[in-house]
Amino acid sequence: MIMTTSQLAPDVVQLLQEAACLNTTGDVYTTPSGPPEICGGPTEKAILSWALTSLLVNFNELKQKYQILHVEVFNSQKKRSGVLVTKNSTGKVHTHWKGAAEMILAMCSTYYVKSGKIAPIDHEERKELDLKIEYMASKSLRCIAFAYKESNAENQALEETELTLLGLVGLKDPCRPGVKGAVESCRAAGVSIKMITGDNVFTAKSIAFECGILQPGEDLNIAVIEGPAFRNYSQEERMEIVEKIRVMARSSPFDKLLMVECLKQKGHVVAVTGDGTNDAPALKAADIGLSMGIQGTEVAKESSDIVILDDNFTTVVTVLKWGRCVYNNIQKFIQFQLTVNVAALVINFVAAASSGEVPLTAVQLLWVNLIMDTLGALALATERPSCDLMNKKPVGRTKPLITGVMWRNLLAQALYQVTVLLILQFKGSAIFHVNKKVKDTLIFNTFVLCQVFNEFNARNLEKKNIFRGILKNRLFVGIVGVTIVLQVIMVEFLKKFADTERLNWTQWAACIGISSLSWPIGWIIKCIPVSKNDDFDH
Ligand SMILES: Nc1ncnc2c1ncn2[C@@H]1O[C@H](COP(=O)(O)OP(=O)(O)OP(=O)(O)O)[C@@H](O)[C@H]1O
Ligand SMILES: [Ca+2]
Incomplete structure (x- = not known):
């Protein structure tokens, strides 16, 4: 009353x-x-x-x-x-x-x-x-x-x-607007959210329902626990139940820490958000500690890796999205870069071993590395996060950086490039009725253009539509444009420097035609499923 x-x-x-x-x-x-x-x-x-x-x-x-x-x-x-x-x-x-x-x-x-x-x-x-x-x-x-x-x-x-x-x-302490949505986004992204609070178990339960951490129909006897009960379990018992817990009420700083340690031992990647001094041990022990910039105490901020300036839980979703985006962009670049290197290595090695001559000269290889390393990296690293990043499961702690999907794309493209370039090497002069110097230029030019086309393929490791959102990424389009212009200058005007010969229109068209096939090849290859053992999702 x-x-x-x-x-x-x-x-x-x-x-x-x-x-x-x-x-x-x-x-x-x-x-x-x-x-x-x-x-x-x-x-x-x-x-x-x-x-x-x-x-x-x-x-x-x-x-x-x-x-x-x-x-x-x-x-x-x-x-x-x-x-x-x-x-x-x-x-x-x-x-x-x-x-x-x-x-x-x-x-x-x-x-x-x-x-x-x-x-x-x-x-x-x-x-x-x-x-x-x-x-x-x-x-x-x-x-x-x-x-x-x-x-x-x-x-x-x-x-x-x-x-x-x-x-x-x-x-x-009302559930802030947007928190429910953020919890849902996290769940869709394969991140399980737990609430560890010092509040009374009834308050905790009710707030957890409000913000979607607990869902109707959940077995509350398993999902909700009090700090002292958790603490008093044996280590084995704790390891057994820890994944099923959604809410821990009346917890002490030690209980928070204990929970984080249990989850880490289970192999999970653990992120903790917190604002109080009592959250500091858990923030420190977590793989990623996120503290609140406004309400947060200095101790909490000092113990964390990331300070959320606007104190908003929904920012966690942004952090997750950008983290995944950076990881994904690194993967794209690695796949792209490895394709270039594997193809160049195999072509030169095979050609050298069989005929004693290398089609790609040192200067040309340097040139390829120069434009593909710097410009390619810039183009692929500036891709913005896409929505489907948030519908995937997290990458496990022990997952390799180069996934099966990447190997599939990489090997298919490298194989294609090696095949056509070796055909050009051995039969090019006969096919195009040209001398050796023009043939070598054709190989060099096709090789570079293959990378340009493949740069588009690398924009999405799994999806077949590699053009989605391309116009939004002006930098990508610009960089591809610059790469092409530089290549034209290289072939047409810097003959001495790169040891090239001018190409006529037909020869240019042939180079472009051959390289553009890497798009349909990329499309077809993405139809081949790769076994993903993604069940280790934390
Ligand atoms: N300033 C205070 N004075 C007295 N009691 C308090 C005070 N602040 C919190 N409490 C009591 O202690 C409980 C919370 O304890 P504690 O601060 O350890 O929890 P917490 O995990 O930091 O909570 P939160 O979920 O808000 O982060 C509250 O439920 C309340 O009953
Ligand atoms: Ca607190």
Whole structure:
């Protein structure tokens, strides 16, 4: 039941004001114009703003009336914070605790009723209060309880038993828009999301449903666990259940770390997001630690690999997408580069071994490497992420960089290039009725043009449509254009330098015709399935 201050006894209001404003790490700055500014952690801020608006407290005035004798700062293990204060006017000493509701309730033996009287918490009362906490939590509220005790001595430590419950507050930390979508995207990308929180199990469950981490129909007995239960399992038991857990509630920093370590031992690649000091060990232990740039504590940021500047979970999807894109672009370039090198090596080796002459000269090979390394790398590395990247399973930790699919594409293209170039080498002069120098130029020119065509093939390792989005990648088109222009200059104008002979229109057409066949070959070869043992998806 929500009550206004007028419905409460003044004594209780006073105690609640003390509880909210003295037992806090937050602060309030009054501004001459406009509402007061509250600072501190999110929980502290919420409680203070409730105190200012609902308890109508004057924060700074109240603080001056008391002296703080002892502080126990909030810690993630005990999930509570406490102070020992004395009121200047009366000299009375009060212990105040606030923290996770059921934990504070366990320290209480009495509670305040509305009228201001103190009543004992018997078995029945305790059950009812537990139900209240559970109800609030199931509405995805984070429950904080306030408790206090009056004592006489000033120098004693904070008492932890026989307290009087002052009240419960429920804080709503709503699931931000977009999070549900991000969770779904991650799931489609083969990334399983787990929520590890210090919250109560009911709050955690309810929030997990809200943002799609838990789905209707899931076996909650397996998917939801509390930190202490997880901790108390044996290592073998933990390894058995860890993959099935979706939500871990009431976890301590150690539980978070334990979970990350278990998942890593299972061979998973683990990413952790977190903002608090209590997340630091897990962030550090994870393969990828992502901390929050705005709310995040310095400790969390220091322990992480990536700082998410906008504190938005949906950014994780962007990180994932770009990470995959870079990996994919590297693969494309490797495939492209290896094709060039394998083909050049085989042609020269076979020709040298059989006739003692090499068709591609050192300068020509240097030239090929120069334009294909720099320009080819630029063209393929600047491809932007495509949507299908996010529908694939992740690459396993032990997966080779060059996959079966890449070998298939690479070998097919290299085989084609080697075949046509060797035919040109041995039969070229007869076919085209040209001298040796022109024939060598034909080989060189065809070889380079084959790479230009193959650069398009390399744009997509698996999909047959290699032109998708090509106009959006102006750099790619530009680079291919520059490569072609340079090649024309090389063949037509730099005869001495590259040892080439000018080619006529027919010969150019023949070179282009032969090289362009690498497109249909690329298309056909992609129809051949390659066994993918992708089941190691983490
Ligand atoms: N400033 C605070 N003062 C008192 N109790 C708090 C405070 N902040 C959190 N709590 C209690 O501790 C619990 C959370 O503990 P903890 O901070 O260890 O969790 P967490 O894992 O950081 O949570 P989150 O999911 O918000 O990151 C909350 O459910 C709440 O009951
Ligand atoms: Ca936290």
